[in-house]
Amino acid sequence: MARYNTHQKTAIISFFTEHQTKSYSAEEVSSYLPAIPRSTLYRLLSQLSAEGIIRQETGVDRTSLYRHLGSGCPEHMHIRCCRCGRTEHLDAETTRLIEKLVASSSGFEALDSTIFEGLCSDCMKERK
Amino acid sequence: MARYNTHQKTAIISFFTEHQTKSYSAEEVSSYLPAIPRSTLYRLLSQLSAEGIIRQETGVDRTSLYRHLGSGCPEHMHIRCCRCGRTEHLDAETTRLIEKLVASSSGFEALDSTIFEGLCSDCMKERK
DNA sequence: TTGCGTGCAAAGGTTTTGCATGGCA
DNA sequence: TGCCATGCAAAACCTTTGCACGCAA
Numbered sequence: 642m643a644r645y646n647t648h649q650k651t652a653i654i655s656f657f658t659e660h661q662t663k664s665y666s667a668e669e670v671s672s673y674l675p676a677i678p679r680s681t682l683y684r685l686l687s688q689l690s691a692e693g694i695i696r697q698e699t700g701v702d703r704t705s706l707y708r709h710l711g712s713g714c715p716e717h718m719h720i721r722c723c724r725c726g727r728t729e730h731l732d733a734e735t736t737r738l739i740e741k742l743v744a745s746s747s748g749f750e751a752l753d754s755t756i757f758e759g760l761c762s763d764c765m766k767e768r769k
Numbered sequence: 770m771a772r773y774n775t776h777q778k779t780a781i782i783s784f785f786t787e788h789q790t791k792s793y794s795a796e797e798v799s800s801y802l803p804a805i806p807r808s809t810l811y812r813l814l815s816q817l818s819a820e821g822i823i824r825q826e827t828g829v830d831r832t833s834l835y836r837h838l839g840s841g842c843p844e845h846m847h848i849r850c851c852r853c854g855r856t857e858h859l860d861a862e863t864t865r866l867i868e869k870l871v872a873s874s875s876g877f878e879a880l881d882s883t884i885f886e887g888l889c890s891d892c893m894k895e896r897k
Numbered sequence: 898t899t900g901c902g903t904g905c906a907a908a909g910g911t912t913t914t915g916c917a918t919g920g921c922a
Numbered sequence: 923t924g925c926c927a928t929g930c931a932a933a934a935c936c937t938t939t940g941c942a943c944g945c946a947a
Contacts, residue, residue: 644947645901645945646946649902667936677903677904679936680937680938680939681903684938690851690852693852693892696888698851699831699886703831703936704937720875720877720879723818723825724824738870739867739870742863742867743859743863743867747857748890750888751885756827757871757877757879757880758827758879758882759871759880760824760878762876765878772922773926774921774922775926777928778927796911806928806930808912808928813927815912832910832912833911833912
């Protein structure tokens with residue numbers, strides 16, 4: 642486990658503390674902290690996830706997104722058409738309902754960042 | 770859009786027609802059809818997805834999985850801990866309930882292959 | 898001083914693409 | 923015959939890793 646507090650680590654924690662409104666890709670974090678090389682960035686991102694300071698999610702393009710764990714900023718789940726790629730978001734009410742269902746069924750605290758995959762109405766019509 | 774019916778395409782369609790019980794990675798399809806190079810395989814996999822013959826999903830490791838679209842084989846959704854990686858599946862009842870919620874909210878036909886990300890009970894405890 | 902963390906460069910794995918050739922209609 | 927699809931190789935992309943050096947404690 643981590644032992645030292647380096648500037649790099651401190652800088653990344655500060656970044657997430659100051660940016661709690663959304664999730665960021667490694668790319669975005671890097672653009673805010675250009676002095677930190679990618680290798681170190683990924684190492685720290687992974688370490689901070691393990692420490693429970695930030696959390697790692699999967700974005701629509703399947704790359705990682707990172708978010709401050711204490712973020713009090715509820716998001717809504719998305720659904721992406723696996724045929725045409727169209728992505729929409731579910732309303733807040735549905736998102737909360739699903740969170741509750743998942744929690745009571747699995748004991749996990751589901752993230753609001755989940756991306757469902759499915760067929761949109763247009764693509765369902767196309768399907769003979 | 771596709772025009773020609775080549776053996777490669779026919780072979781892949783046959784593969785999925787005969788294997789409807791689960792989703793397959795490109796790697797797995799390739800092991801069944803070793804004569805088809807990866808580039809062609811990916812091109813056809815993508816084309817068949819667009820044609821609505823198979824569908825493309827995201828696996829736990831974020832690589833693509835492909836499944837016959839007509840598959841009458843219901844699966845259950847999964848939830849994966851974004852801290853420790855532990856993955857469990859939701860029971861069938863919860864899965865169906867969520868599918869209905871998503872459908873009525875978005876008009877999309879949600880896939881049972883969705884993977885939620887969240888914090889498992891152990892990791893929630895560790896979080897101070 | 899000790900050994901963990903960093904930085905660099907290179908590798909890893911999946912998926913995509915350019916281009917000349919081959920094969921379906 | 924005309925054009926689409928294939929095959930090969932190489933690239934693209936995000937992320938990980940090996941290794942020697944630097945720095946926190």
